[in-house]
Amino acid sequence: MSILLNNRTRLLIQGLGNEGQNQIRRSLDYGTRVVAGVHPGFRGGDSFSHGNHSFPVFATVAEAVEQTQANCTIIYVPAPGAADAILENIAAEVPLIVCITEGVPVHDMIRVRTALADSKSRLIGPNCPGIIQPASNCRVGIHPPDVFMAGNVGVVSRSGTLVYEAVDQLTRAGIGQSTCVGVGGDPIIGEQQQAILRRFNSDPDTDAVVLIGEIGGLAEQAAAAYIKRSMNKPVVAFIAGATAPPGRRMGHAGAIIEGEAGTAEAKITALEEAGAVISRSPAEIGSTMRRVLEEAGKYQPPGASAE
Amino acid sequence: MNIHEYQAKQLFKSHGVPVPGGGAATTEREARELIKEHGPDVVIKAQVHAGGRGKGRIVKRDRTTRIYNDLTADPERYEGQITGRRRGGVRLAGGTEEALKEFRPMMEQDARLVSIQTGADGVPISAVLIEQQTSIAKEYYFSIQVDGANGQPLIVASAEGGQSIEEVNRTNPRAVLRVPVDPVEGFPAFRGRSLASRLGLPSSAVRPAGEMFANLYRVFIDMDASLVEVNPFVLTSDGTVVAIDGKVGLDDNASFRHGGYEEWRDRSQENPTEIEAEEANIGSYIKLDGDIGCVVNGAGLAMATMDTLKLHGGEPANFLDIGTVNRKDRVIEALRIIVNDPDVKTIFINIFGGLARVDIVAEGVVDAVKELNIQQPLVVRLNGSNVEEGRRVLHDSGIAVQTADELGDAAELAVNAAASGKRRTRSKG
16 A cells, blocks of 8 residues: 555556656656556557657547546646646546646636536646655656655655655665655645655655645645644655745745734744654754664664674 | 836726726836826826835835835834825825926836835836826726636625725624626626626626626736735726726746746846746745745645755745755755855755655755855755765765755754854864
8 A cells, every 4th residue: 555656557648848858757766656647649659658668649549548547647738738738637537637747727727626616536736746656666756866765754845856756865874765745836726745744644655744834725724624633644844835925926926924824933933833853954854763763662773784 | 037117007008997097107208298188187107016006105126125124123114105105105296397207217227116115225116107097986806816726717896995805804704795706707797797786886886897807817828827906996987997007917838828927027126136036947936035045846745845954943044945856056056056055054955765866865965066166054854765875975975065864954954053053164964
């Protein structure tokens, strides 16, 4: 068992432009099972090859799903068409949709969330690094694969590069990861941190969770409420943007302090009260988690190699 | 992206939302005509994007720092006012001469508005909105925003308008109504009438208020807005409703559908270095007060880098999310902006490659040091995709650079370099 992905994941890639092609090659090299591409008018014809790997390319998601039983889609479609691509996957009843695209208009996401509400699909993103699960070699995203290592800690973050930063620290501290989920930096996204925490909470492969939030919105407060109510595994949290000025959008459309609830301090207070262990410095996420795992008797150093 | 009040009111008017008669003027001739048409009693409002306008002060450029310091130290004594000697950004006047006396200082060549939100330089005044005065029976609050958690538009309204809604929410939360909007249904007039009735508006005003709310929702949809706020709209003494203020925020991500929002944008209200950064297309840049220039990939890591610098006692000169680097020109362009910022005493490059390849970043850094003749101490931390190659490129280049593999170590190097002002010390990593 594990969350969102597993060794039965059959990946469909939508949007085979240059970036989509580069990324899917790296996922294939990582060992991810890619079964289909969708790209109307794909210049490479009706299939895509990389090394010994090859998969058919279709014009529509519905055809691709029917022919290949894909059960997860990664979307690299540019912003003007990204919401439409998500809607296409919802209509085709793809169970898990991951949208990498940055810059999707917020009104488009209102439409997407309405369509998701009564659907059989779950969405991660947009404006996210995707999901990676080292133990099943499943990379549905844009991660640098080398820093990841299989293990028992889950990671959930709004920011992509902070997933890499946190994971690098974990791996250096001898702590592997079960699944790493970047939920995205936009004001409206699919699953939020709280939903991912719930998944980790019932995942036997996960013993503790790193939660990385940032300024803006109320998602961390919702996560804190869930931790307080139901979480039975330790959570180490870092909130980015403690030094950000109010009223300015810090890169992510969602990362803007509007009112007191959006500040890092308000989020840190909520998480601390809920029992999460706060890492004030982003450089101490790994060492904090190691301490927490050791205290819980859950630290499992990889192999027998000495420090 | 923010737009001016006079632009928000143009949008309101074209969507059937009642606003006071008036318009924007930049010359005395235009001002005279507006006063003639809508006076003699008028409201005069400086058009700036900064908040705190009414309590801010209109001053000449050479006095902004002093007034800013006074204003932030002792608001009671230095806050701008709507009448009297302490000229704020919103003024009342009776008659043409009095009105022009208020207009002139706002449109003078070197006039600035300073408020607690503008910083010590204040902001230039782009135009002056001149409107007829409204006889007010009661003030109300109304806004439409995006509720991220529920993925829906959210309408917030209150019968306690004219003040900060956060303040009302703190002191009297029951006075703040929240109405989630079903995006499929939208916000038809009957929903608006129901809200008007809940706000306690008199029966005669329920129909026009309901229509006003529905029309404001159309502005929100038509413009791809992230915020439409009217604080206050008022019940007039003759029993109808008027939006006497207006604020509209536009979603930058939707600008491709609206011609880049060019007709609504006012670059004079933006920081010049930020405009330069935008034109160079180097990602998302925000000017800050410190002396360590930052080049980082990813918004989260860029914020975390600022946080780490501060924890080590340093001050970032900017936020920069350079995005995905797959061409070295992007690094050179970013460093050009950073190097040309006179506040920058040290440069800190922190790249964790995912989509980005750090060997390309390293090549860009090496080229930039030579091409731009960078004099400030340079601290570089690289990790992620192609990191070994990237570190080798830096090492082999022979450029003066301090490196560290981990974020905390690198931040410490940058802070020390900024503190000592020493140039070109030896590599650590």
